[in-house]
Amino acid sequence: MTEREPTCVVLGGGGFLGVNLCRRLASSGARVRAFGRRCLFPQDLAGVEWRQGDFGDAAALASAIGSCETVFHLVHTYMPQSADLNMAEDVRQNVISSLALLEISRKLKVKRIVFVSSGGIVYGPTPHVPTPETAATDPISAYGISKLTIEKYLRLYEHHHGLTFRVLRVANLFGPFQLPGKNQGVIAALISCALHNKEFEIWGDGSAIRDYIYVDDVVDALLLAATDESEERIFNIGSGQGRDLLQVIADLEASLGIKLAVRRTKGRLLDVPVSILAVERAYSILGWKPRTPFDVGIKQTVAWWRSRAI
Amino acid sequence: MTEREPTCVVLGGGGFLGVNLCRRLASSGARVRAFGRRCLFPQDLAGVEWRQGDFGDAAALASAIGSCETVFHLVHTYMPQSADLNMAEDVRQNVISSLALLEISRKLKVKRIVFVSSGGIVYGPTPHVPTPETAATDPISAYGISKLTIEKYLRLYEHHHGLTFRVLRVANLFGPFQLPGKNQGVIAALISCALHNKEFEIWGDGSAIRDYIYVDDVVDALLLAATDESEERIFNIGSGQGRDLLQVIADLEASLGIKLAVRRTKGRLLDVPVSILAVERAYSILGWKPRTPFDVGIKQTVAWWRSRAI
Numbered sequence: 276m277t278e279r280e281p282t283c284v285v286l287g288g289g290g291f292l293g294v295n296l297c298r299r300l301a302s303s304g305a306r307v308r309a310f311g312r313r314c315l316f317p318q319d320l321a322g323v324e325w326r327q328g329d330f331g332d333a334a335a336l337a338s339a340i341g342s343c344e345t346v347f348h349l350v351h352t353y354m355p356q357s358a359d360l361n362m363a364e365d366v367r368q369n370v371i372s373s374l375a376l377l378e379i380s381r382k383l384k385v386k387r388i389v390f391v392s393s394g395g396i397v398y399g400p401t402p403h404v405p406t407p408e409t410a411a412t413d414p415i416s417a418y419g420i421s422k423l424t425i426e427k428y429l430r431l432y433e434h435h436h437g438l439t440f441r442v443l444r445v446a447n448l449f450g451p452f453q454l455p456g457k458n459q460g461v462i463a464a465l466i467s468c469a470l471h472n473k474e475f476e477i478w479g480d481g482s483a484i485r486d487y488i489y490v491d492d493v494v495d496a497l498l499l500a501a502t503d504e505s506e507e508r509i510f511n512i513g514s515g516q517g518r519d520l521l522q523v524i525a526d527l528e529a530s531l532g533i534k535l536a537v538r539r540t541k542g543r544l545l546d547v548p549v550s551i552l553a554v555e556r557a558y559s560i561l562g563w564k565p566r567t568p569f570d571v572g573i574k575q576t577v578a579w580w581r582s583r584a585i
Numbered sequence: 586m587t588e589r590e591p592t593c594v595v596l597g598g599g600g601f602l603g604v605n606l607c608r609r610l611a612s613s614g615a616r617v618r619a620f621g622r623r624c625l626f627p628q629d630l631a632g633v634e635w636r637q638g639d640f641g642d643a644a645a646l647a648s649a650i651g652s653c654e655t656v657f658h659l660v661h662t663y664m665p666q667s668a669d670l671n672m673a674e675d676v677r678q679n680v681i682s683s684l685a686l687l688e689i690s691r692k693l694k695v696k697r698i699v700f701v702s703s704g705g706i707v708y709g710p711t712p713h714v715p716t717p718e719t720a721a722t723d724p725i726s727a728y729g730i731s732k733l734t735i736e737k738y739l740r741l742y743e744h745h746h747g748l749t750f751r752v753l754r755v756a757n758l759f760g761p762f763q764l765p766g767k768n769q770g771v772i773a774a775l776i777s778c779a780l781h782n783k784e785f786e787i788w789g790d791g792s793a794i795r796d797y798i799y800v801d802d803v804v805d806a807l808l809l810a811a812t813d814e815s816e817e818r819i820f821n822i823g824s825g826q827g828r829d830l831l832q833v834i835a836d837l838e839a840s841l842g843i844k845l846a847v848r849r850t851k852g853r854l855l856d857v858p859v860s861i862l863a864v865e866r867a868y869s870i871l872g873w874k875p876r877t878p879f880d881v882g883i884k885q886t887v888a889w890w891r892s893r894a895i
Contacts, residue, residue, distance in 0.1 A: 366680055366684070367681070371676055374672050374673045414737065415740075415741060420737045423734075424733075427722075427730045428672070428730060431724070431730065435669075
């Protein structure tokens with residue numbers, strides 16, 4: 276082990292949240308390795324060691340983890356919509372591969388795994404809005420079930436082997452490096468349509484309420500979770516505020532100074548009508564707070580898009 | 586479809602609980618098919634159509650389900666101890682095979698799946714004793730996680746496809762047709778040792794408290810769950826009372842009129858110290874109540890053993 280050996284690895288480091296996390300870690304002077312199937316923004320990962328590999332490839336995973344003490348687990352090989360169409364394969368690629376990750380991490384003496392779960396999906400339809408971490412978890416999407424199952428195995432490994440973990444149940448993320456076209460990230464899709472003068476398809480009537488959180492704030496929470504020594508394991512990370520899609524569109528129109536062309540389409544069955552996270556636990560235990568007001572996040576995201584001319 | 590075509594199928598119908606359920610169904614005049622890897626008591630399944638097959642064999646499973654409207658899902662291919670040693674395989678054989686079962690059931694227009702989950706394991710260590718269905722579910726055993734995950738997929742299939750389900754989280758079962766030697770069923774193991782003058786190994790110091798429920802009472806609950814039309818989906822099924830192992834041994838000694846030879850051994854890591862189920866939901870919603878006092882159940886179980894000379 277040389278002096279340059281990374282002390283933390285970001286699994287899924289080539290994706291939207293992963294790139295944001297890696298950049299922050301590198302800029303703070305951490306030695307960081309990113310592992311993933313592909314890196315969408317290689318030019319933006321200066322100072323980060325990039326390691327290409329598949330999450331299901333145990334040998335590649337073990338090599339990427341090496342002597343890292345902290346593992347950020349940001350991988351999910353399916354989107355919510357596609358997981359519902361491939362439930363068994365979702366379990367194989369995500370749950371079973373996460374079991375392999377746990378076993379590798381135990382053997383390599385990893386100290387902490389920080390896992391990104393889905394605050395918008397693991398609870399399912401719930402009367403508790405905003406929804407605290409203690410609410411029942413009855414997802415109506417296979418994606419939510421596999422996320423939840425991985426959370427449970429993390430707890431089991433800590434209980435059996437002392438491998439500590441933290442779970443962040445993150446709300447609807449947006450910000451720089453999020454690309455449209457994967458049925459994820461409505462804000463990226465909206466900005467893309469706006470900048471390219473394309474029509475935007477609304478799912479349902481636009482009344483679905485979501486909790487939008489700017490990516491920089493989520494990166495803050497990931498770093499705090501990596502060193503948290505509290506008794507808590509699971510933290511909601513969101514703005515704590517709900518916005519329906521029509522409000523989001525209005526805010527974006529105001530920010531861009533243009534009018535978006537929208538078209539309504541059929542609602543997705545896997546959607547819950549309202550998802551707002553109660554985030555008091557992260558406030559009080561992690562000392563975390565979202566720093567970025569929604570309109571500021573939107574402005575910064577639009578600025579990033581314009582700088583890239585994507 | 587002939588008149589003799591079964592209307593319900595018991596998956597795992599050759600095992601302890603399965604044989605008890607099949608016998609009751611057959612004796613009540615139901616046309617019933619039992620499906621399983623092997624039938625330990627073929628002579629006891631008069632009037633039941635036996636179908637040998639592996640739960641992981643989708644074609645055999647589809648054939649066994651046929652035109653049945655009700656599926657009792659009693660299969661788990663691992664014991665709690667062995668599941669912890671084979672987590673990925675446990676997921677493949679139980680979670681992924683249950684996903685196949687759900688897909689087959691949807692296609693074959695099954696109306697109701699009744700799934701037997703584990704009341705003693707899915708909750709994990711909890712401050713809520715007796716434990717209600719609404720308690721947090723944080724198992725410290727892989728067996729509990731896969732049971733819980735299957736519960737979640739059942740809910741998803743009802744939500745997406747209208748395939749109704751009920752889950753019984755059953756406490757520590759005992760009664761006729763339970764055999765020792767599979768690290769399950771402490772009472773069967775105790776009776777076997779007593780009748781064969783063998784020493785019995787206690788896990789830990791004998792202070793672990795469990796909720797013991799006689800198998801006939803669980804069969805009652807399975808039949809009620811098959812036709813329940815309430816809004817509830819998950820029911821604890823137990824006596825609602827806790828007994829430590831030393832009490833169980835004392836009761837058994839009184840019933841048998843002999844003194845058991847016991848030896849203490851190391852506690853299992855996957856054990857919680859106390860497991861007692863709160864069963865008010867089953868009382869009020871299913872109209873279920875355990876009919877068999879513990880000592881009566883013990884006497885009936887001992888009588889069964891003596892009649893069999895196992």
